[in-house]
Amino acid sequence: DVVMTQSPLSLPVTLGQPASISCRSSQSLVHSNGNTYLNWFQQRPGQSPRRLIYKVSNRDSGVPDRFSGSGSGTDFTLKISRVEAEDVGVYYCMQGSHWPLTFGQGTKVEIK
C-alpha cells in the first residue's frame, strides 16, 4: 500500500499568518494515465470531511483562494496564505492513484 506521511501533525498558527502542510507518498503518485491523484481534505470539528484540492492543485468550487496545492511525484504541499478562524480543523492528504486509496494521518490546525 502507498503510505502517505504528513508533517507536521500539529500546526499552531497565528490568525492572518501563512501555514503549510507537507505530504509525502511512499511511491510516485503519477498514474498510468498521466494524472496525479493527490487530494486535500479539511475536516472541521464535528463535521464531515470536505475536499479542498484535487489532482494536486485544482481547487474545488467554493474553496477560498487562500488555499493552494502544489507538488509532484512524491512530495506535495497544502498552503493557506492567511489563516482565518474558520480554517481550524484537521487536514488530510489522500492519494487516488494506486489501490487501495490511502489517507495521511492528518494535521491538526489550531489558532495560537
Next chain:
Amino acid sequence: EVQLVESGGGLVQPGGSLRLSCAASGFTFSDYYMDWVRQAPGKGLEWVGRIRNKANSYTTEYAASVKGRFTISRDDSKNSLYLQMNSLKTEDTAVYYCARDSGGSGDSWGQGTLVTVSS
C-alpha cells in the same frame, strides 16, 4: 444541491451483520462512482471501498481490512448506495461516510452514520 444521507448504523455484536444505505439526490447518481470511507472514534480517515457506474460494469474495489466481509452495491433506480457488512469486528466501529467520486476522490460527502460493534 448534492445531498448524501447515510442511514442504518447502530449497535451490533461481534460477528454480526449490518447494512448501511446512502440516499443520493441533486445529481445524476447513475453517472458517478461512489465511495465508502470510515473514521474510527478520534482517529483518521480510512477508505473502505468503491463501486463504479454501469458504464464500468459496477465493478468494485475494497480495502484489505474489509475485503471478503463487506460488499458494496447500488440501485440506480432508487439513487441509493449500500454497504453490506458481515462478520463484524470491534475494529469496524466507526462513522461510515458515503462520498461521490469526482476527479478521483470524494467531492461530496454525507453526514455519516455510526456503527458500534460491541458485546
